[in-house]
Amino acid sequence: MxxxxxxxxxxxxxxxxxxxxxxxxxxxxxxxxxxxxxxxxxxxxxxxxxxxxxxxxxxxxxxxxxxxxxxxxxxxxxxxxxxxxxxxxxxxxxxxxxxxxxxxxxxxxxxxxxxxxxxxxxxxxxxxxxxxxxxxxxxxxxxxxxxxxxxxxxxxxxxxxxxxRGCSYYSLSVSGPAADLHSGVFGGMVSEPLIDLTHLLSKLVSPKGKILIPGVMDLVAPLTAEEDEIYDKIKYSMQDLYDATGSQTNLYETKKESLMARWRYPTLSLHGIEGAFSAPGAKTVIPAKVIGKFSIRTVPNMTPRELDELVFKYINEIWAELGSKNKMEISLLHDGMxxxxxxxxxxxxxxxxxxxxxxxxxxxxxxxxxxxxxxxxxxxxxxxxxxxxxxxxxxxxxxxxxxxxxxxxxxxxxxxxxxxxxxxxxxxxx
Amino acid sequence: MxxxxxxxxxxxxxxxxxxxxxxxxxxxxxxxxxxxxxxxxxxxxxxxxxxxxxxxxxxxxxxxxxxxxxxxxxxxxxxxxxxxxxxxxxxxxxxxxxxxxxxxxxxxxxxxxxxxxxxxxxxxxxxxxxxxxxxxxxxxxxxxxxxxxxxxxxxxxxxxxxxxRGCSYYSLSVSGPAADLHSGVFGGMVSEPLIDLTHLLSKLVSPKGKILIPGVMDLVAPLTAEEDEIYDKIKYSMQDLYDATGSQTNLYETKKESLMARWRYPTLSLHGIEGAFSAPGAKTVIPAKVIGKFSIRTVPNMTPRELDELVFKYINEIWAELGSKNKMEISLLHDGMxxxxxxxxxxxxxxxxxxxxxxxxxxxxxxxxxxxxxxxxxxxxxxxxxxxxxxxxxxxxxxxxxxxxxxxxxxxxxxxxxxxxxxxxxxxxx
CATH class of the missing domain: 3.40.630.10 (Zn peptidases)
Structure with missing residues (x-):
């Protein structure tokens, strides 16, 4: 090309x-x-x-x-x-x-x-x-x-x-056994990396879109009266959102809240898991190493380094709470301001x-x-x-x-x- | 042959x-x-x-x-x-x-x-x-x-x-938008199926291997004094488990507990997620439909139909608690007694x-x-x-x-x- x-x-x-x-x-x-x-x-x-x-x-x-x-x-x-x-x-x-x-x-x-x-x-x-x-x-x-x-x-x-918005993209890996295991033979005996990872991922964001990492919202610039007025003028309706997503799975009921969620607030999305069974059908595997992918969209006045610090600190804390013998690694894959x-x-x-x-x-x-x-x-x-x-x-x-x-x-x-x-x-x- | x-x-x-x-x-x-x-x-x-x-x-x-x-x-x-x-x-x-x-x-x-x-x-x-x-x-x-x-x-x-042990293998799907979405554009505006699924999966089993679905353990035949004695005689050591898994990620510290977990108690394993981003690298996608795969190893006196009933009831309950606008489906893929x-x-x-x-x-x-x-x-x-x-x-x-x-x-x-x-x-x- x-x-x-x-x-x-x-x-x-x-x-x-x-x-x-x-x-x-x-x-x-x-x-x-x-x-x-x-x-x-x-x-x-x-x-x-x-x-x-x-x-x-x-x-x-x-x-x-x-x-x-x-x-x-x-x-x-x-x-x-x-x-x-x-x-x-x-x-x-x-x-x-x-x-x-x-x-x-x-x-x-x-x-x-x-x-x-x-x-x-x-x-x-x-x-x-x-x-x-x-x-x-x-x-x-x-x-x-x-x-x-x-x-x-x-x-x-x-x-x-x-x-x-900016974007900070993270990789969260959990590994345990040396190779994938048969869930019939080892299920119940060993700590499963995918179970640990699922628990970690579920503690990052609520189903209602609330970021659960303490301190992140404190980095966000306050809403000014001037900015508060602009949203009503935008040519956009909830129907536009329904049309664009082919669904009515909106988190907010108004145009203004939806646009603010999209433009001026950070959001955390889960993208997927590398290393787990991802094909159609059934496979009775305990994956040995799984890597969760998530990203946080950033807004004024967040800085990537401040955010990384909050993310790493929180994930290390919730990991410690799990008390797992598996190995966890959190790293930033890339960021943009x-x-x-x-x-x-x-x-x-x-x-x-x-x-x-x-x-x-x-x-x-x-x-x-x-x-x-x-x-x-x-x-x-x-x-x-x-x-x-x-x-x-x-x-x-x-x-x-x-x-x-x-x-x-x-x-x-x-x-x-x-x-x-x-x-x-x-x-x-x- | x-x-x-x-x-x-x-x-x-x-x-x-x-x-x-x-x-x-x-x-x-x-x-x-x-x-x-x-x-x-x-x-x-x-x-x-x-x-x-x-x-x-x-x-x-x-x-x-x-x-x-x-x-x-x-x-x-x-x-x-x-x-x-x-x-x-x-x-x-x-x-x-x-x-x-x-x-x-x-x-x-x-x-x-x-x-x-x-x-x-x-x-x-x-x-x-x-x-x-x-x-x-x-x-x-x-x-x-x-x-x-x-x-x-x-x-x-x-x-x-x-x-x-027997095995009942389940498929748990959550779907929302008509197609995958860009997380920058729609992150924060819509309810993400993978976030919902992660919350559901994290409520099935604890990192310590405890099945969180109420009633499942009630189906398990009680341990008799006779059976209780057999485990100590088995020629097996924790080192055998370490060697077989290439790790020390054991959930239990004793041979007896480990063998009981493998032989006489049900266990729930998470195998993976279909439909999410599963490749190496980074992709800023909100997957439209994701299917979690998990299975439960079954033991006396569980019957597959009793188990299905408990699994379906519980998942419908925790789903209702999420209050998501996405669509959830739980189904049995196969079972063996x-x-x-x-x-x-x-x-x-x-x-x-x-x-x-x-x-x-x-x-x-x-x-x-x-x-x-x-x-x-x-x-x-x-x-x-x-x-x-x-x-x-x-x-x-x-x-x-x-x-x-x-x-x-x-x-x-x-x-x-x-x-x-x-x-x-x-x-x-x-």
Missing amino acids: SKFLASELKALGASVELRELGKQEGTDVDLPPIVLARYGSDPNKRNILVYGHYDVQPALIEDGWNTKPFELLEKDGKLYGRGSTDDKGPVIGWLNSIEAHQKAGIEFPVNLVMCFEGMEEYGSDGLDDLIRAEKDKFFKGVDATCICDNYWLGTSHPALTYGI WWLSSPNHWNFEAAKKATKAVWNVEPDLTREGGSIPVTLTFEEELKRNVLLLPMGRGDDGAHSINEKLDLVNYINGIKTLSAYLHYASVEPTA | SKFLASELKALGASVELRELGKQEGTDVDLPPIVLARYGSDPNKRNILVYGHYDVQPALIEDGWNTKPFELLEKDGKLYGRGSTDDKGPVIGWLNSIEAHQKAGIEFPVNLVMCFEGMEEYGSDGLDDLIRAEKDKFFKGVDATCICDNYWLGTSHPALTYGI WWLSSPNHWNFEAAKKATKAVWNVEPDLTREGGSIPVTLTFEEELKRNVLLLPMGRGDDGAHSINEKLDLVNYINGIKTLSAYLHYASVEPTA
């Missing part, structure tokens, strides 16, 4: 470099290269940096896809396929914008600085280092950044996003005008529950405003089966990206 | 039939035939039924075998190879016994009725039906049954086995004398934690005592890599089987 992007960009006249990152830490596997490209170098134009990623979540047809996940299919006005909305569709959207200008004979309004990576779904290995190393080289002169890698809140109203920006910057104003021009409505100003850690890195390292300008809808199923991008979102998305670049170009830097 | 057995048995003068069982249910694959053979038909001799199986567990050298799993290798007094102890070695042992009598010119003491199947490792498909259909035909006149398909408790002392025989029957007395004659020790009288369902079918259908007379040791690695049978166990095993038949023949039926 990186080679495909490079060759398409070159065909459009951009300068391109595939930046190699070396091996993934602790492995013999080459990291996928980062595509660094620049289209235009007019000193009288603004330099707009756009970021996207060409890697995707894993997908197997056995997961429940209706069509082959890696063959793009257009059906009923939707483009189905892994990566359609996250994030291959939007990445291609930037290329489409260049191509559209060329075909229409319209001068491209800015110098487009492009950074497309291939490790976003696995923590953007190597990207932060590259941004830091290149901030006064490749990224020198960037006036603002636009990231097209998130979604409208619902399914009908465009949005601009000025905040995202939350981000909160100002939606009144000219970068956002340009996107508001573009949205109005293409969709004929004012965009919702939203925050995101999910994390895009690179957002913060770009803002902190380049000292320039970052805008999140989503292309897809809230029901696109980014990390799920049958991922899709509505065709109208793709086409109008390309128009919105293009219009944004035009509105962002009107006050060229000296 | 069935044809090899048939031809060897014919060469020894036995009458043999390869009984075809048709296709495996839901497939186009022929089930392996059951070898039904009879050696001798003297009406003045007892008819002893012996059972074994010629199929084996899967094995690949890549699993970690030191030698090719399907080439028998004798090394350091051990016979290595898949099936050496489970159960090809013991099956061949019966043929060796016939051959030994012929070569020594000694009259065979009983009529040997043989039933060797080829589906034991996959649930003995078709065997129960065959036993029921043939109980008044091929199996007519059987005076007692001997099954050579289990193991000594430890590695140094011969054993006879008179009890096995426990079996407990009398170790004072003449069938066992004959095996005790044989063990004493060959090994010069009294055998341990053991029960098994794991299940061999056909044991119960033979006893119930033929109404005759069943004896489990193991040939191999507790560390043979029956379902593991580097499966072996000690040469001394093989040779002395053949002698023990032969001596057993002689002692079992002394009170011929009229």
Whole structure:
């Protein structure tokens, strides 16, 4: 995919470099290269940096896809396929914008600085280092950044996003016997790692979503009166949530509580267990080593290190209470910091005008529950405003089966990206 | 293997039939035939039924075998190879016994009725039906049954086995959203099935192995003074448990408690979760539907239906307490009944004398934690005592890599089987 992007960009006249990152830490596997490209170098134009990623979540047809996940299919006005909305569709959207200008004979309004990576779904290995190393080289002169890698809140109203939660992802392993055991022979004689792990996991969060780790909520910024007012204005309803999840399994009964849970409070999710029996059918095994995976979405003013300290301390305490002879290990797999920006910057104003021009409505100003850690890195390292300008809808199923991008979102998305670049170009830097 | 057995048995003068069982249910694959053979038909001799199986567990050298799993290798007094102890070695042992009598010119003491199947490792498909259909035909006149398909408790002392636990295997599913969700986007807004499931599973059994389902322990037969005395005599030590599990994660500190936990009390094991993230690495998914797998090993006087009722009632109660909007389903995947025989029957007395004659020790009288369902079918259908007379040791690695049978166990095993038949023949039926 990186080679495909490079060759398409070159065909459009951009300068391109595939930046190699070396091996993934602790492995013999080459990291996928980062595509660094620049289209235009007019000193009288603004330099707009756009970021996207060409890697995707894993997908197997056995997961429940209706069509082959890696063959793009257009059906009923939707483009189905892994990566359609996250994030291959939007990445291609930037290329489409260049191509559209060329075909229409319209001068491209800015110098487009492009950074497309291939490790976003696995923590953007190597990207932060590259941004830091290149901030006064490749990224020198960037006036603002636009990231097209998130979604409208619902399914009908465009949005601009000025905040995202962070994410700290933990691995909690419990091990006992040297190898898996037969539960008939050893069940009752030995301490089972999976029983211990289940007890630990059940003490992290309540079924009502309450984080049970003491101190975590104390790290959260208090709600201001100003913020308290914004939720009612957002175009979102409980029905949007029901539609997006295909269920009525909401934890809260109101839009406001739901949005606050998604945007401004931390949440703890359990993702799964590695090492236990996970296939269909029945197997009478006592798994020897099991690894629980959970993550905490973080918000202002939490810091990852403070959170780690609370998590590790609490898990060690509840582990001690179990009194198990098994071995427990808790570790952080990766983290990313939350981000909160100002939606009144000219970068956002340009996107508001573009949205109005293409969709004929004012965009919702939203925050995101999910994390895009690179957002913060770009803002902190380049000292320039970052805008999140989503292309897809809230029901696109980014990390799920049958991922899709509505065709109208793709086409109008390309128009919105293009219009944004035009509105962002009107006050060229000296 | 069935044809090899048939031809060897014919060469020894036995009458043999390869009984075809048709296709495996839901497939186009022929089930392996059951070898039904009879050696001798003297009406003045007892008819002893012996059972074994010629199929084996899967094995690949890549699993970690030191030698090719399907080439028998004798090394350091051990016979290595898949099936050496489970159960090809013991099956061949019966043929060796016939051959030994012929070569020594000694009259065979009983009529040997043989039933060797080829589906034991996959649930003995078709065997129960065959036993029921043939109980008044091929199996007519059987005076007692001997099954050579289990193991000594430890590695140094011969054993006879008179009890096995049953197993009831359950599936506990929780489902919510229509598809997996992104934990960043929806974490905190929706009720997560895996959080609910973890809470349910943690309420089934304590880390100390205590079953938390009310009423289950009330179904267990009380410990009699007589039984209470037997455990101390068993040749088994905590070191045997440490060696077998490669760990010191024992729930009990004494041999007696450990053996009681394995033999005479029910235990609940958690096996795993289907539908959650189970691969290495990190995935920020909220799984839409997760299925917990657990089983309860059953003992006298529990009945599967009474147990089901307690399990279903309790799980429905703790589910109601969670107050979740997700959907929960609990179901039984399969069950097998426990079996407990009398170790004072003449069938066992004959095996005790044989063990004493060959090994010069009294055998341990053991029960098994794991299940061999056909044991119960033979006893119930033929109404005759069943004896489990193991040939191999507790560390043979029956379902593991580097499966072996000690040469001394093989040779002395053949002698023990032969001596057993002689002692079992002394009170011929009229």
